[in-house]
Amino acid sequence: MGDTISKWHEMQEDMSDREIMNAKRGIDNDIKDFAAYNDVVAHFEVEYPELSKEFKSIQKEMYEMFARKHLDYGLNNIALGGDLTNPEDKKFSLTGLCIRLTDKISRLKNLLINGKNFVEGEGMEDTFIDIANYGIIGLLVGRNKWKK
DSSP: OOHHHHHHOOOOHTTTTTHHHHHTTOOOOHHHHHHHHHHHHHHHHHHHHHHHHHHHHHHHHHHHHHHHHHHOOOOOHTTSOOOSSSHHHHHHHHHHHHHHHHHHHHHHHHHHHHSSOOTTSSSSSHHHHHHHHHHHHHHHHEEEEEOO
């Protein structure tokens, strides 16, 4: 029994939270999730065509900003000089991301309170995109995908 538990924990290290939940429920991620995704997305796009279109447009903006900033900063900006396969280095990296997110949320609060931004090109939209991208970066680090 101990061997089964250790294998489960090893398997979980390489799985996302959603994959773990689906595995516990016996759902085959490749087949059932794909079919459910297509059904939900198709229904959503029919029900909310303008919202769906704008969401995808924002995702494209986010990806473009992510790509530009990543080319400027590189992988080490998030890895902080560590080896992200090492649990301590990964935790340090995720802690750094939490600090950056806290900074962005503080900036957002100030933008809301002041009603204007003092740094050109860094308003509320830019701040929301930064926050969303840091969330995705956190997922990439957590899923061991922060690499070339």
